[in-house]
Amino acid sequence: MTELLIASIMTMMTAATPLVFAATGELVAERSGVLNLGVEGMMLTGAVFGFAAVTLTGEPLIGLAAAIVMGALASMIFGVLTLSLLSNQVATGLALTIFGTGLSALVGLDYVGKTIEQIRAIHLPILTDLPIVGRLLFGHDPLVYVSIALLGATHWFLKHTRWGMILRAVGDSDQSAHAIGYPVIAIRYAAVAFGGAMAGLGGAYLSLVYTPLWAENMTAGRGWIALALVVFASWRPSRVLLGAVLFGGITILQLNAQAAGLGIPASFMSMLPYIATIVVLVLISRDSTRIRLNAPACLGKPFRAER
């Protein structure tokens, strides 16, 4: 029983990690006032390029680097269109998702069915072998720790650094930030690039650790769930982890229930994460004052310096 519980928690963390990466990145972009709906497309881009790089080189680090770079590059298409050419952010984000889906399918054709060496869980002598807590604290794969560290760093950056405060100012009042002399557009470019890099990393986690293989459309809506997580977290990094673990838990619940054979058709169990996302969105959004207070005031609005 304990063994099963530990195993469940371990898998829950692996299900949560890609969401933590992608949601943290999107959170930063949104705090700067940019709504990028292309998370799904950027995750797929990261997943396929990360997988391809590992297949070609055998080096997991090169795979992760490729995913980060390609995710950020994909986000820059969005950046140029929305920030420099002032296009509609919703439409451009959708275009990025459509583009990323097509691009990843095309690039991934040669890699369907290939296998790679999975990035393994760490094993620290003594520490990991401690009863129960050993594996829960010291037995995950390295990227789980990286995702939590990045989340913590993001929290610290936004809350306690000068540039973090400037980034929030840009998202809450772009015209005033501009008037004081902050480079609104440059800061938004940086935030969007960070979002892209993190989404790419989240995608690579799926193709290098979680499955580990490449399949068309393998993100299966996780990019959209990450977007919902940012709303769930009320744009605060501290609550992203809670939300991601919750969704990881639902994924595991669904897998376990299928394995246990409760007589509920598999398709219905697979619907759970999506339905849970809707339920959570409804519960969070119900209080429209809270959304208004927490959401960056300039979210989704194009900015053009008047003079």
Next chain:
Amino acid sequence: MFTLEARATQSAYASWLSPLLALALTAITGAMIFLAMGKAPGVALYIYFVEPLTSWSGLSEVAVKAGPLILIGMGLSLGFRAGVWNIGAEGQFIAGALLGSAPAVYFFESTNPLILPCMMLLGILGGMAWAAMPALLKTRFNANEILVSLMLVYVAELLLVHLVQGPWRNPQGWGFPGTRMFPDAALLPTFFPGYRVHLGTLIAVLIPFVAWFVLTRTRFGFQVRVFGSAPLAARHAGIGSTQMVWATLLVGGGLAGLAGVLEAASTIGQLMPKISPGYGFTAIIVAFLGRLHPVGVLLAGATIAVTYIGGESAQISAGLPKAVTGLFQGIILFYLLAFDLLTRYRLTRVSARGNAA
């Protein structure tokens, strides 16, 4: 040095020029992609963009593919005009196909000619019901319609898989997922023997003209236009956002649902685990490429359909992967959004020493 100067009104000229420019640049980008893949770009572009139009069967296939794209794109464009972002049309398409096919699945030996109108009605209702969920959650609980409608796509897909593998599976189908083939009475009539173009295609061509009439000649159409261009003025004129969210989502869902049942009752003739090559998502591009205008949507639907058919034949004759089509669709939209800048701003030359003013 150039600078951007806001136009007082949107340029209609630039608004219609930008889709053409976007298509031209997509073709050039496509040529470079083919070159990079080691294919002759001229031949590949010909297969993609021209060959489908050179034969009657090609034209018929383009029309058949354009049908659902036009229907869904038309509904979406109404919502986009009003600022309601329904991006779950794929789910509404599937829901319409599901509910609309129920009569054909349960009365699989029916010869009653009324079964077809009944299916179409149910298809519309199915799509509406699926779109009613984001509408309700948006208006009642302020939940983001983009995310809710999109999540429901996955739910609809899984529901379809469940039905065709379980309760609706053809008992004589050797265990393959899929329903019985629909009876003849439940299939849409075709017009020319040997060609697949059918009644649904005709409906799809007519709907934009109905929509055009509604937009320009009715109170509701006026409200949609005002609401999209000037929400504050609309509120003063007593047009509520609640009613606009409901109306555009229901119309969009209904049209997507109709497209779904028309597809099931024509080219497919049954329900299978996968019944759409992403029509609901591609229709987003159709709506934008068509400038959210009924006639534009008609033309854009036909244009995108050409690339679908071109993509299929390129796969067979030139060994080009089908995924290229999806890539093209994304690129078209990128270029289109970039050129849209010119409809709202004017490029003006600034003297090197500083502001002209």
